[in-house]
Amino acid sequence: MSSRFTPAQRRQLEVLAKALVETCMRNSELENLHAGRFPSSERGDFTDVKVVTPYGEIPWTQLSRISDDEMRVLMIDVVDRVFTYLRYPxxxxRLGGAARWNRPKLHPDMMRVVRRRQTSKPTE
Structure with a gap:
């Protein structure tokens, strides 16, 4: 696939990206992890928030918000959803609420990988 797209092709990719994320991420196990109460921070940077456990306090800024088991369940769910989406695009x-999301843009970290891999391709 060429890296140059017409405006119409780019718009199709933008809609596809939003629909893929909305269908495969937004409505996934992530919603269960997102449910519940989220703390407020008087300072605004969460350095004043802590979690109290029987084994001591954990500063919010050092707290893992997703356990390994939850991450495994999330990744399996998302991979299955993406596979299903790719099988039945x-x-x-079809966009729901994602139609109102910001326009997608190329992710800088991923583009560094793309550029590195493009420059390391053997020439034919």
Whole structure:
């Protein structure tokens, strides 16, 4: 696939990206992890928030918000959803609330990998 797209092709990719994320991430196990109460911070940077456990206090800024087991369940769910989406894109590529999200842009960290891999490709 070429890295140059027409405006219409780019718009199609933007819609596809939003629909994929909305269908495969937004409505996944992530919603269960997102449910519940989130702390407030008087300072605004959460350095004043802590979690009290039987084994001591954990500063919020050092707290893992997702356990290894929760992350495993999330990744399995998302991979299965992405696989299903890729198998049935016509049926699933419809935007709901994602139509109002910001326009997608190329992620800088991922683009560094793309550029590195493009420059290391053997020439034919």
């Amino acid at each position: 016509e049926e699933l590529a």
